Amino acid sequence: MVINVTRSSMPTLEEYVEEIRPLWDSHWLTNMGDRHKQLERDLKDYLAVSHVTLYTNGHLALENSLAVMNFPPNGEVITTPFTFASTTHAIVRNRLKPVFCDINDKDYTIDVTKIESLITDKTVAIVPVHVYGNMCDVEAIKELAQKYNLKVIYDAAHAFGVTYKGISAANFGDASMFSFHATKVFNTIEGGAVCYQNSEFTVVLNDLKNFGIHGPESVEYVGGNAKMNEFAAAMGICNLRHLDGEIAKRRTVVEHYRERLDGVKGIKLCAPQKDVQSNYAYFPVVFDGYRYSRDEVFSLLAEKGIAARKYFYPLTNSFDCYKGQEGFDVESTPIAKYIADRVLTLPLYADLAIADVDQICDIILG
Numbered sequence: 261m262v263i264n265v266t267r268s269s270m271p272t273l274e275e276y277v278e279e280i281r282p283l284w285d286s287h288w289l290t291n292m293g294d295r296h297k298q299l300e301r302d303l304k305d306y307l308a309v310s311h312v313t314l315y316t317n318g319h320l321a322l323e324n325s326l327a328v329m330n331f332p333p334n335g336e337v338i339t340t341p342f343t344f345a346s347t348t349h350a351i352v353r354n355r356l357k358p359v360f361c362d363i364n365d366k367d368y369t370i371d372v373t374k375i376e377s378l379i380t381d382k383t384v385a386i387v388p389v390h391v392y393g394n395m396c397d398v399e400a401i402k403e404l405a406q407k408y409n410l411k412v413i414y415d416a417a418h419a420f421g422v423t424y425k426g427i428s429a430a431n432f433g434d435a436s437m438f439s440f441h442a443t444k445v446f447n448t449i450e451g452g453a454v455c456y457q458n459s460e461f462t463v464v465l466n467d468l469k470n471f472g473i474h475g476p477e478s479v480e481y482v483g484g485n486a487k488m489n490e491f492a493a494a495m496g497i498c499n500l501r502h503l504d505g506e507i508a509k510r511r512t513v514v515e516h517y518r519e520r521l522d523g524v525k526g527i528k529l530c531a532p533q534k535d536v537q538s539n540y541a542y543f544p545v546v547f548d549g550y551r552y553s554r555d556e557v558f559s560l561l562a563e564k565g566i567a568a569r570k571y572f573y574p575l576t577n578s579f580d581c582y583k584g585q586e587g588f589d590v591e592s593t594p595i596a597k598y599i600a601d602r603v604l605t606l607p608l609y610a611d612l613a614i615a616d617v618d619q620i621c622d623i624i625l626g
């Protein structure tokens with residue numbers, strides 16, 4: 261038997277077919293059709309946010325949410341290297357300079373006590389990551405941003421469905437990006453969105469994701485193509501109906517992992533965050549002084565057909581494509597390096613059987 265690290269949520273085939281059936285009448289397959297409009301409305305309701313702009317994937321949503329801010333070239337952006345390649349690449353591809361801040365060793369989000377010393381007169385923004393669905397210290401970040409007049413763009417790829425003090429993750433910062441990739445808690449097969457309060461962004465983001473075309477005879481931006489198609493939107497409409505149930509099932513899985521692994525010497529779990537309603541997106545485990553190293557646990561599981569993931573390893577500030585570039589140095593973020601060398605995310609999805617969780621824990625504890 262094989263257990264993958266994740267398994268995409270899907271509606272029944274019948275439900276999906278009903279959702280795409282109208283496309284055979286309209287022949288309208290992409291370019292902001294009915295399904296696209298419906299999903300934007302559904303997400304606005306679900307996230308209780310004023311504006312949602314859909315994208316073909318989360319990465320391009322993040323690239324465009326930086327582009328819409330109109331930063332000067334070479335502006336500095338404070339971010340963390342303990343993330344998926346997308347976060348750092350999105351900054352660099354916007355001709356901005358990532359400045360790496362370390363993470364804290366509790367929830368692995370940006371260490372807000374280390375941001376201020378990295379701010380220079382070139383700093384334009386902070387791009388923090390709600391890593392594993394753990395919320396960043398949004399209040400401290402907001403304070404710093406106001407004090408130094410910086411924009412905040414959250415990589416909220418992991419945080420769909422997470423709330424802080426009852427407010428959805430979509431509502432913090434100047435913009436928040438979600439990924440709806442097949443491996444995420446909520447998926448549109450591939451997809452993503454930017455959420456924001458400033459209504460002026462809507463027109464620009466919609467232009468940017470469609471070649472910069474503003475009207476039939478006017479092209480205002482050097483835009484790319486990042487539109488979500490109708491089939492992806494239909495998948496999202498269906499999956500959103502079942503999301504709360506999926507999250508509840510994930511919670512059961514996570515609670516069982518905790519029962520088995522919490523308090524074991526040398527095994528460190530993220531504690532639930534105060535005032536945060538989790539989406540149970542990932543289950544990271546740090547092996548620190550345990551009798552097996554992270555790599556040994558990874559291999560023991562792999563031998564049994566169980567795919568855990570070294571997520572996030574390597575750090576983005578050690579990627580080959582950035583080798584030798586100024587500021588890309590894992591030694592500048594020692595906690596991120598420490599965690600990246602020891603962390604493993606265990607299989608987690610809504611339908612993961614409790615017996616499988618037990619098997620995984622037996623191997624780890626065996």
Ligand SMILES: *Cc1c(COP(=O)(O)O)cnc(C)c1O
Nearest residue numbers: 317318319344346417439440441
């Ligand atoms: C998945 C992910 C992205 C990119 O989203 P895609 O939809 O795959 O393009 C960006 N940042 C983080 C932290 C992610 O996990």
